[in-house]
Amino acid sequence: MKNMRHVLGVTLLWVAAVTVAQPPVYLDDTKPVEDRVEDALSRMTLEEKVALCHAQSKFSSPGVPRLGLPENWMTDGPHGIRSELLWDEWSPAGWTNDSCMAFPALTCLAATWNPDMALRYGRALGEEARYRNKNVLLGPGVNIYRTPLNGRNFEYMGEDPYLASELAVPYIQGVQSCGVAACVKHFALNNQEKDRHYVDVELSDRALYEIYLPAFQAAVQRGKVWSIMGSFNRYQGQYCCHNQRLLNDILRGEWGFDGVVISDWGAVHNTLEAAYNGLDLEFGSLTDGMEFSVDNAYDDYYLSRRFLELLKSGSIPESVVDGKVRNILRLMFRTTMNRNRPYGSFKNRAHGEVARQIAEEGIVLLQNRDNVLPIQLEKIRKILVVGENAIKMMTVGGGSSSLKAWYEVSPLEGLRARIGDVAEVVYARGYASPDPPKSVMYTIPSLQTDRSADDLLAEAVALAREADYVIFVGGLNKNGHQDCEGGDRKSYSLPYDQDRLIEALAEVNPRTVVVLVSGNSVAMPWADRVGAIVEGWYCGSEAGNALAAVLTGDVNPSGKLPFTMCERLEDYHAHALNDSLVYPGVNHREVYKDDIFVGYRWSDKQKKDRRPLFCFGHGLSYTTFEYGKAVLDRKQMTAADSLRVRVSVKNTGSRAGAEVVQLYVSDLKSSLPRPIKELKGFSKVMLQPGESREVEFVLDRTSLSYFDDAKHAWVAEPGHFEVLIGASAEDIRSRAGFELKP
Template sequence: MKCVKIVASLLLIGSISVNTQAQKPVYQDETRPIEERVEDALKRMTLEEKVAMCHAQSKFSSPGVPRLGIPENWATDGPHGIRPEVLWDEWDQAGWTNDSCIAFPALTCLAATWNKDMSLLYGRSIGEEARYRNKNILLGPGVNIYRTPLNGRNFEYMGEDPYLSSKMVVPYIQGVQENGVAACVKHFALNNQEVDRHTVNVVVDDRALYEIYLPAFKAAVQEGQAWAIMGAYNRYKDQWACQNQYLLNDILRGEWGFDGVVVSDWGGVNNTEQAIYHGLDMEFGSWTDGLGEGASNAYDYYYLANPFLKLLRSGEVKEEEVDKKVRNILRLAFRTTMDTKRPWGSFVTPEHAAAGRKIAEEGIVLLQNKNNTLPIDLNKVKKILVVGENAIKPMTVGGGSSSLKAKYEVSPLDGITERMGAQAEIVYARGYVGDPTSEYNGVKLKRDLHDSRSAAELIAEATTLAKDADMVIFIGGLNKSDNQDCEGNDRKHLELPYNQDKVITELYKANSNLVVVNISGNAVAMPWVNQVPAIVQTWYNGTESGTALASVLVGDVNPSGKLPFTFPVKIQDNPSSSFGEASYPGIDKVQEYKESIFVGYRWTDKEKIKPLFPFGYGLSYTTFQYGKVTADKKEVAADGNISFTVSVKNTGATDGAEIVQLYIRDVKSSLPRPVKELKGFEKIYLKAGEEKTVSFTIGKEALSFFDDKKHEWIAESGDFEALIGASATDIKSKVSFKLK
């Protein structure tokens, strides 16, 4: 009897697939508008099929409707690479031999490029990898604001400034979705720490919410046309973000008109009724195991599974509630898996590796370069000592859900040896031992990092070798272990771990020709900053990490990255740490953002705090000269635009790129405003001696603040200034203008 049912089902599917164009059901006819197809498919579905689409069926998939030929949805962790396959019901690796991916740079690196073209390249490349693996939801990018340098997950995000994040996220989304893969922007919203992330209730004023924490999400929805949004773990207004009336219904769908699908973070749902009514569409990863219900299939006992179905069957919940969710899920299917023009993608290609390398090279930031220590002159430097665990430690493994099984990863030491080894002797010393045991969900390091020597022995070896070297390159920083740059917990302090400050200090005493390379996704304290001649900030740069670093160190590539967040001298200089535990990490699971809109450079400007390195800062191997900024008018109408123009000349002997930054200052406002705010940036490439003109055009939006009493954006008439800078503290010139 079972065989008869199976055959009948197959015949039904077959009969649909071979119909002529005229007979084809509306939902299968790609010439019809998507909304017509959605409604046609919806009316053909049973109640049970509708509910099934609203929750997971495995760790990373949710059901389609086989009877109607509607495919399953398959999600994959991003946003830095396509994670390896896991078992159906387990987090353990499935043991595939063909799922090793290209690891792309972390999004802190992408943000540090300040280059929208790099963002599009990134999105297209990772989208092709996702499509080849037949995923239709990429769980990324992340755009949560960098509120504290202690947040363990900052490396996955795009920095402290809402404008920079907004402009960088849009091309990424467009690139991913060109491949018929939905970008799932996360984590919406206010997920700015890992401490108590499943329980903390964030208290934030509406000005900060709308001016700081929402703009990148809004740009993702309205400019990037993102097809999916992932809710956050934390609470806001005492409701979990994955089932939040204010965030999901009032703002996301009501104010912004989002027509995509809202998915939960894995295990982010906590209540059936709120999940039904407060804007969630698809539930993934909830921790229910079904055992309490006497059943083995955990997925049937998710909040939007059997409990939802029971309420619908009894009439306590109207069918229109499940229809709202299924419309969004069907829309996702028609945009991805049911689009017959969807490209096929590609996987682990030389082109993708080259894209990752290019992004990494553009994102590396030169922080300090006294006496032109860099680039390394291999005609003079014949013996180089490389010191530090991060020179040999793979960084694609660990960090939480962004951990990857990379096809390969070029370590910094390997990159330096490959590029410089033919012209100089490369010697390595460990210097310190951090965490030799990195592993995540079955992906393990291929290099044994265990070392039984004492800290004193390791330093003694490094300093002895340093005395005999022409140059010392220390490669350290953070890693992706717990309590560092890692999902699940925050850092304990701003200082470097594993006694690295001591190692750096002793190396400098032994050889002052020292370069410090910091690998991290967060700011770190640098008590040795006044001694060390050269400092390079690099990131978790993936497959071609070491190659990109070496190319910058020797000058094959002129560094052009700039910081997407402020480096404070000490943790107390960061606003979230300036108001006691109530502000960070919270007291009794309640946290108040007491600094309000004054995040990052907005805070250091307001409090006149000198940062270690400011937002937007980065050096080059060449020099740039700025002209005086001019405006095309002195007064602008409320419905008009104003343009600013400035010339920039490469006055050095080396080709290079400069990031020109536009900040706007409201001279006098009825409400407190930042001293200045980023409202434009452009990365320009200049040959030695070349000069270019850069123009920015802004309108009322760039002059507005959010009035939380009126719940609207306001641009007040009066005096403004446009400031052109090479960083938040290096303002080259300014021009005044009025808003009518």
């Protein structure tokens, strides 16, 4: 008994000691994050610090188990949560519970011109990532649409830096509200896939700051994004994942970024540059970023063993790794170490509703001759649906954005579900693409056919003669050298001889509607021969339902183009110069001689015979809108003032609809060449028939400024300006002038 009392007494003393001891600050989430970061950092060995700076698997990096610090788990986006891969390989892990909701591609989100939709998109995506216990979502992508040949344009938000900024910020806020870090990408100048691993981009500082950086800056300073991904390409001779100018001088120095810089997979090339030039977390070395890799190579990464050796020898001071670890710890405390982060949800029907609404708002009605659309259901008996894209899965393929979708409603399925009770819906293939090469990352169901192109065309044309409507669903797909990571398109034309098929269909049926499924502009030599043209994007799980709702008029289309659609490839500035140095580069060197004149900024300067086929901001409706005069609250302002612009909009048609009111600013005379006009505001308003609403915009000096290379500063130059209010970049409804005083 005496011995028992002694043991019990020792135990009680030990418990008492534990009870009164203070927990580590890094575990106490009532303490400021920076205190927690410093406390955790002070407890780590050099080996533990270095381990945090590189991957341990294809999509995770280690924590510090000894200190209770968790691993970081990344997931590809930006359109859905990628299925699980094997630890050390690109092959699927074979899980049965990792099928996600597929959301519309970001080109479609941009076409909504609706920040509220971007917020809902980000929140739904964040909830799915959180449920799967991912703490970094690799998205959104905000690289600028410079050429329609870029295979990855479908993942981005168009050609205009202001539009991309206004939609990226709420997307990021939505994701991060779920305790998941958004990772804006690809920083920077990743505007093509051809030669993406090596091309060295040269451009003026003015083009860099006015066109290619604003969306990233907005993500950092307004969206407060917690992580950012570098790009494969080079800038000023250095790879962008360890680039002194981009990462140290601009990102952290000028913008004050306090998050984590993550490499793109396989985009790190040098230990010393990676150590000193702003990179925090290395992924995918000894890989091409998509398929090829070396197993169990993590100790050979540039920020792994060789980094540790240089630190131990004193060749690199420990303060360098401490800076990286602080950023990584900050990420942990904002995500996995935040006990108040919500739990999230997965494969949620509410997420399907979000996906459908984004798709419905993003689909763009480009042309509608003789009011062919909406389909008059009471007057039809038979509809013919033609085209491989009416049945082809579009949630798979395309590279790292490929998804294992919970479900995907095809255009044919959506039309049959909506129309099948009132009319016969028949299908003809019309054309066929070859099955893409097999990939270790995804499997695309085979649509292989032995029928000849002539046979497929003849069948479709014969059926078209008897149909009340022909709905042709074509465009591009996620095969290599189309809308696909790793390579650019090889032609501006539609692939698989679709032009010939469309022309043949239009010749026998005037009610031919062309639906383009794509993330890029294409040539449309048949545009004046078809009744209607619809840009249907890659709309994810609810693609077919959303398309059917727009075509039948259940939803009034309100999408507007986030990029210019030109008649010819040569009408884009990067191609107008007919200079390989401008695109795609010569000997891994590329010079952006198109400078600030990208998209509508270039189209505005062209003669009438070179106007776009469909301009930036264009999109039709099944109703009509009347604009009032733009009214300014002052005729003069200084750089310290703000200017309010008001304009009334009225729905003058017979059905409810939404209109995107666009505000452009024109500097009537400036010291440096400027675009004729630039987007500086927009507002999407829903109006009932006969309803009017006043829309207000606020302009300040940033709305009037250009970037002066010589001064390395934004300059609002005194002089006369004009506000232009329009329904698109070319459909200007009202103008008003004012003066900026010194």
